[in-house]
Amino acid sequence: MRLSAGEIWTGLVGAFAVGVAALLPLFDQGYYLALALNIVLYAALCTAWTLFSGPTHYVSLATAAFFGLGTYAVGLGLDYLPFPALVLAGGAAAAVLAGLVGAATLRISGVYFVIFTFGLAELVRQVVSYAQTKLSTRMGLYVFTDFTEKHIYWMLLALTVLVFITGWLINRSRFGFAMQIIGNDETVARHSGINTARLKIILFMISGAFIGMAGAILAPRYAYVEPPSAFNPMISFLVVIMALLGGTLRLWGPLVGVIPFTLVMDFVSVRFPNDTSIVIGITFLVIVYLLPDGVTGRLEQLLARIRQPRSHAEPAAVKEPA
Amino acid sequence: MTAVALSVSGARKAFGGLVAVNDVSFDVHEGELFGLIGPNGSGKTTMLNLISGALKSDAGEIRLSGTRISGLPAHRIARFGVARTFQLVRMLPSMDAERNVIAGAVFGHQRLWGAPARDLARELLALVGLRGREHVPVVAMTYIDQKRVELARALASNPRVLLLDEWLAGLNPSELHIGIQLIDKLSRQGRTIIMVEHVMDAIRSLCGRCLVMNSGRKIKEGDVSEVLSDPQVVEAYLGDDDDA
Amino acid sequence: METIVTGILLGGTYALVALGLTLQYGVSRIMNLANGETLVAACFIAFWLFTSYQVSPLWGLLVIAPVAFVVNWAIYMLLLRPLVDRAKTQGMLEVDSILATFGLLFMFQGLMLRGFGGAYTSYAFLAERFEIFGTFYGLNRVVAFVAAVLISSALYLFLYRTRYGTAVRAVAVNPNSASLVGIDVARAAALSFALGGALTACGGALLSTYYTFNASMGVVFTMKALIIVIMGGVGDVRGAVIAALILGITETAVARLIDPGLTLAATYALFTLVLLFRPQGIFGRQQA
Numbered sequence: 054m055r056l057s058a059g060e061i062w063t064g065l066v067g068a069f070a071v072g073v074a075a076l077l078p079l080f081d082q083g084y085y086l087a088l089a090l091n092i093v094l095y096a097a098l099c100t101a102w103t104l105f106s107g108p109t110h111y112v113s114l115a116t117a118a119f120f121g122l123g124t125y126a127v128g129l130g131l132d133y134l135p136f137p138a139l140v141l142a143g144g145a146a147a148a149v150l151a152g153l154v155g156a157a158t159l160r161i162s163g164v165y166f167v168i169f170t171f172g173l174a175e176l177v178r179q180v181v182s183y184a185q186t187k188l189s190t191r192m193g194l195y196v197f198t199d200f201t202e203k204h205i206y207w208m209l210l211a212l213t214v215l216v217f218i219t220g221w222l223i224n225r226s227r228f229g230f231a232m233q234i235i236g237n238d239e240t241v242a243r244h245s246g247i248n249t250a251r252l253k254i255i256l257f258m259i260s261g262a263f264i265g266m267a268g269a270i271l272a273p274r275y276a277y278v279e280p281p282s283a284f285n286p287m288i289s290f291l292v293v294i295m296a297l298l299g300g301t302l303r304l305w306g307p308l309v310g311v312i313p314f315t316l317v318m319d320f321v322s323v324r325f326p327n328d329t330s331i332v333i334g335i336t337f338l339v340i341v342y343l344l345p346d347g348v349t350g351r352l353e354q355l356l357a358r359i360r361q362p363r364s365h366a367e368p369a370a371v372k373e374p375a
Numbered sequence: 376m377t378a379v380a381l382s383v384s385g386a387r388k389a390f391g392g393l394v395a396v397n398d399v400s401f402d403v404h405e406g407e408l409f410g411l412i413g414p415n416g417s418g419k420t421t422m423l424n425l426i427s428g429a430l431k432s433d434a435g436e437i438r439l440s441g442t443r444i445s446g447l448p449a450h451r452i453a454r455f456g457v458a459r460t461f462q463l464v465r466m467l468p469s470m471d472a473e474r475n476v477i478a479g480a481v482f483g484h485q486r487l488w489g490a491p492a493r494d495l496a497r498e499l500l501a502l503v504g505l506r507g508r509e510h511v512p513v514v515a516m517t518y519i520d521q522k523r524v525e526l527a528r529a530l531a532s533n534p535r536v537l538l539l540d541e542w543l544a545g546l547n548p549s550e551l552h553i554g555i556q557l558i559d560k561l562s563r564q565g566r567t568i569i570m571v572e573h574v575m576d577a578i579r580s581l582c583g584r585c586l587v588m589n590s591g592r593k594i595k596e597g598d599v600s601e602v603l604s605d606p607q608v609v610e611a612y613l614g615d616d617d618d619a
Numbered sequence: 620m621e622t623i624v625t626g627i628l629l630g631g632t633y634a635l636v637a638l639g640l641t642l643q644y645g646v647s648r649i650m651n652l653a654n655g656e657t658l659v660a661a662c663f664i665a666f667w668l669f670t671s672y673q674v675s676p677l678w679g680l681l682v683i684a685p686v687a688f689v690v691n692w693a694i695y696m697l698l699l700r701p702l703v704d705r706a707k708t709q710g711m712l713e714v715d716s717i718l719a720t721f722g723l724l725f726m727f728q729g730l731m732l733r734g735f736g737g738a739y740t741s742y743a744f745l746a747e748r749f750e751i752f753g754t755f756y757g758l759n760r761v762v763a764f765v766a767a768v769l770i771s772s773a774l775y776l777f778l779y780r781t782r783y784g785t786a787v788r789a790v791a792v793n794p795n796s797a798s799l800v801g802i803d804v805a806r807a808a809a810l811s812f813a814l815g816g817a818l819t820a821c822g823g824a825l826l827s828t829y830y831t832f833n834a835s836m837g838v839v840f841t842m843k844a845l846i847i848v849i850m851g852g853v854g855d856v857r858g859a860v861i862a863a864l865i866l867g868i869t870e871t872a873v874a875r876l877i878d879p880g881l882t883l884a885a886t887y888a889l890f891t892l893v894l895l896f897r898p899q900g901i902f903g904r905q906q907a
Contacts, residue, residue: 164650179883238466290725331730334725
């Protein structure tokens with residue numbers, strides 16, 4: 054495996070950043086740790102989301118459903134299985150759901166996919182609530198472990214690293230190339246021999262699995278797990294906003310959105326708790342009208358304009374028939 | 376008698392009430408340069424779409440070297456060895472010329488990756504006249520150059536049958552001359568090619584046999600000189616005297 | 620039997636909302652996720668008119684519908700036209716419009732939460748009993764249904780019996796061809812978006828007569844409207860109505876016969892079946 058100089062450099066910087074981040078719990082175990090945990094959580098979620106929604110341009114709102122499944126896997130299985138197995142089980146359950154949703158919706162246009170995932174978290178919540186009322190007396194599950202905030206923080210950090218490595222491996226592989234082609238022009242992809250439906254589903258499952266694992270890791274943070282909080286649709290919306298704000302053209306793009314947005318939301322939810330929706334709405338509009346490729350996309354555009362002089366050939370409009 | 380590369384029998388495709396392809400049958404032999412012509416709306420591109428798998432035919436069969444390909448999804452047909460260009464050129468806009476061509480080489484009829492794929496891409500881009508421009512982003516290229524990239528991409532899979540959908544459309548006379556020479560070169564290399572075309576000079580100079588469609592039906596098949604002088608064919612193109 | 624009638628009554632209101640979205644998606648090609656907010660806003664305005672001025676919601680429609688029309692027209696011209704103009708493909712416009720209307724959803728919901736609070740609200744209008752085939756239903760539900768039928772019929776007449784309505788349908792089928800025959804597509808799109816908003820608002824006002832509403836419920840209705848529109852076939856008015864009735868009946872049946880907590884599951888099950896076996900919807904055209 055030959056690595057370019059740029060990749061080695063990025064790897065070292067990343068490893069350094071992770072190392073520094075890992076030291077945080079030794080300095081603070083209160084407010085800053087909680088904030089950092091939130092940031093790392095959304096870093097994992099947004100990057101996992103971008104694994105799929107970046108190359109394919111399919112906006113997935115299913116994050117909360119996968120996340121909740123992971124949380125519930127831990128809640129249900131904590132008395133029977135060791136924690137690591139439950140994390141894997143959470144990821145597997147999310148992957149299965151992703152496979153089912155993908156098989157139903159990814160063969161048709163992206164709009165149906167978005168709509169289907171729009172209500173998916175609500176659907177799963179309803180089904181889980183129903184099952185809970187039928188099968189047990191109470192709605193929630195108790196999750197008692199020895200894990201403290203810092204353990205969860207480190208686990209999430211490890212998960213984030215895993216997501217990044219996976220993304221990097223995919224990008225260099227035939228699979229990643231195929232996904233790029235699909236994102237560029239699905240008709241060309243099909244006529245080049247790519248089984249677009251199957252690959253989209255597989256990538257969606259990989260992305261979903263990581264999100265499920267994040268949900269599982271987070272379960273011990275709250276001693277009591279119940280459907281409305283586990284399957285909170287806000288998770289889906291926040292992930293989309295942060296990833297798009299940062300930009301999905303690069304794997305590390307979402308990070309650029311996660312850090313500032315988490316801080317802003319933290320600020321707003323304390324000072325102006327009734328206005329969080331409005332802030333989210335305005336951010337979406339800013340993204341659509343001013344930053345269609347996110348902050349990183351805009352920065353790269355500016356860099357390209359500074360670097361390259363105008364080319365001499367007159368460019369033809371690339372016709373993509375509707 | 377050379378082997379049959381592609382055989383179409385009884386192909387039919389209807390969109391609601393409009394029958395775009397109506398019971399069309401023909402054979403294309405190995406190494407042949409076969410023309411598919413007809414007035415606008417006669418169903419030629421639909422016929423290509425049926426062969427490449429972009430559309431599923433309602434009836435009939437299409438076989439590639441004896442193996443049935445009708446009814447299969449497009450990606451499997453591509454892997455069996457059918458490659459095509461499109462009427463409106465389809466580029467992969469975020470990539471350069473080389474990667475656009477490699478895209479054809481990785482997943483299709485032959486599966487190359489890494490250095491062999493890059494070498495092939497470079498070779499093919501040189502073949503179509505884009506030597507040295509491998510790293511130009513395709514969105515910065517002229518339409519004719521994009522067409523060449525698309526042709527190189529189709530060739531990258533080393534297809535058994537190459538479908539050209541009005542590849543010579545929109546070219547000025549000198550570009551047309553070069554384009555015809557290029558297709559001629561490909562044909563002499565032994566490629567089996569089906570070309571849908573309006574440019575009659577190209578059909579005359581390149582094709583051995585051709586098929587004329589009109590309103591979805593086949594009205595004549597045979598040697599080009601015979602077909603183009605057939606009164607039915609002339610009438611199909613020019614219309615009756617009373618169509619003022 | 621009672622289930623079916625209740626389901627149909629419910630379906631009538633759903634149909635109005637779905638018709639609004641059908642126009643917005645089918646003609647203007649905008650997937651308006653903020654559609655539900657128009658509905659909720661209409662609920663609150665109807666409530667306000669009734670409780671503060673004793674204006675019956677039916678008369679209130681004369682105020683609510685034009686206001687919704689104008690507001691939606693403004694939204695389209697100011698916020699959505701720039702997206703239409705800059706989108707290079709249909710796919711890009713869909714993604715952009717989803718995200719933009721998503722932003723509007725949050726903004727409007729936030730503003731309404733601020734203005735009206737998060738409490739559940741309702742009011743009593745025509746809450747007497749009305750008999751159909753021996754069983755009693757709320758008169759408000761029946762009246763809402765009848766009003767919905769009247770409004771839908773007016774829409775049908777507009778779309779199928781007037782020149783402008785036919786132009787609108789042409790744009791839904793193929794905007795390029797429509798512009799070739801001289802139809803002002805941009806105008807038709809703006810008009811349809813505004814009209815769609817007015818229809819949804821009517822649905823909201825009628826719904827408020829018998830449904831307990833709150834500022835956050837827009838999302839649920841948007842979801843149902845989206846599912847109905849797709850089930851009926853994008854841009855097809857008859858399909859939307861039929862799908863709405865089917866949904867109304869299914870929801871009511873599931874709520875009564877199985878469990879009220881599974882209504883969304885039933886809706887999704889229907890939706891999945893449609894996606895798997897007939898993604899173009901009941902009346903949709905097969906994509907090439």
